Amino acid sequence: PWGYSKENGPATWHKDCPIANTGVRQSPIDLITTGQTCAKYDSNLKPVIVSYPAFSEATFLNNGHSVQFQPSAGNLSELSGGPLTKKYKFEQFHFHWGNNDSEGSEHRVNGKMYPAELHLVHWNSESPNFSSFQEAVGSNDPHALCVLGFFLKVGAENASLKPITDLLSKVKNAGSSVSFPGKFDLKAVLPETLTDYYTYDGSLTTPPLAECVKWIVFKEPIEVSTAQMEAFRAVDDGHGKPITGNYRPPCPLHTRTVAASFK
Numbered sequence: 614p615w616g617y618s619k620e621n622g623p624a625t626w627h628k629d630c631p632i633a634n635t636g637v638r639q640s641p642i643d644l645i646t647t648g649q650t651c652a653k654y655d656s657n658l659k660p661v662i663v664s665y666p667a668f669s670e671a672t673f674l675n676n677g678h679s680v681q682f683q684p685s686a687g688n689l690s691e692l693s694g695g696p697l698t699k700k701y702k703f704e705q706f707h708f709h710w711g712n713n714d715s716e717g718s719e720h721r722v723n724g725k726m727y728p729a730e731l732h733l734v735h736w737n738s739e740s741p742n743f744s745s746f747q748e749a750v751g752s753n754d755p756h757a758l759c760v761l762g763f764f765l766k767v768g769a770e771n772a773s774l775k776p777i778t779d780l781l782s783k784v785k786n787a788g789s790s791v792s793f794p795g796k797f798d799l800k801a802v803l804p805e806t807l808t809d810y811y812t813y814d815g816s817l818t819t820p821p822l823a824e825c826v827k828w829i830v831f832k833e834p835i836e837v838s839t840a841q842m843e844a845f846r847a848v849d850d851g852h853g854k855p856i857t858g859n860y861r862p863p864c865p866l867h868t869r870t871v872a873a874s875f876k
């Protein structure tokens with residue numbers, strides 16, 4: 614199966630997933646803010662609106678290539694606004710990280726990587742073509758999914774993310790999962806104003822690499838402590854090694870443009 618080692622990493626994914634090399638809207642990308650192919654300010658871009666009532670029931674899983682927080686089916690969390698014309702339903706969030714603070718994020722800003730990146734995955738709940746996340750992924754709809762990306766940088770301890778980082782030791786082994794104890798307030802993790810972001814049309818950053826994602830990557834990083842970063846680096850990949858660097862390198866922009874909601 615695919616992974617991030619020499620034998621099964623991003624450079625080999627094209628074998629099972631040809632779109633890795635033939636796709637023209639692959640993710641992640643390097644977000645360039647100056648020069649020719651740079652992100653262009655679009656004054657029509659509105660703030661992103663999230664409605665995330667605290668999750669009461671969720672599973673926290675180590676799937677061998679990331680750790681993922683998935684609420685039970687009944688969750689009502691929604692996303693709208695920003696570049697979106699429809700309402701999206703929250704599906705799951707997960708992380709990408711490196712084995713040191715100079716690498717780990719999937720998107721880059723002028724070539725700079727952050728130590729980690731948080732992805733909040735949503736699917737268009739107003740489309741006539743599908744009525745579940747899995748169907749959305751397989752739909753070929755160019756905006757079936759919307760993923761919000763937040764960079765993580767090392768600084769003060771993030772109290773809102775502590776319930777998650779404290780749980781990492783409980784899912785150290787690949788394939789292990791725990792039911793999340795109590796409530797989790799995802800809204801508290803995010804900056805209160807979701808106004809400054811980059812947005813572009815892209816894909817899933819892991820197989821099946823489906824080109825169905827409206828990406829919204831926020832300019833302002835979220836701070837986590839060194840200890841919280843270290844907790845990610847102790848999670849195992851199922852081959853007795855820690856997941857080291859579960860991030861895909863940037864992909865060619867091709868004819869795409871990146872819009873910025875800020876000057």
Ligand SMILES: NS(=O)(=O)c1ccc(B(O)O)cc1
Pocket residue numbers: 732734760816817818819820821
């Ligand atoms: N890393 S990502 O947010 O692009 C992503 C999200 C979901 C899936 B998936 O459900 O297969 C794969 C990658």
Ligand SMILES: [Zn+2]
Pocket residue numbers: 707708709732818
């Ligand atoms: Zn991701």
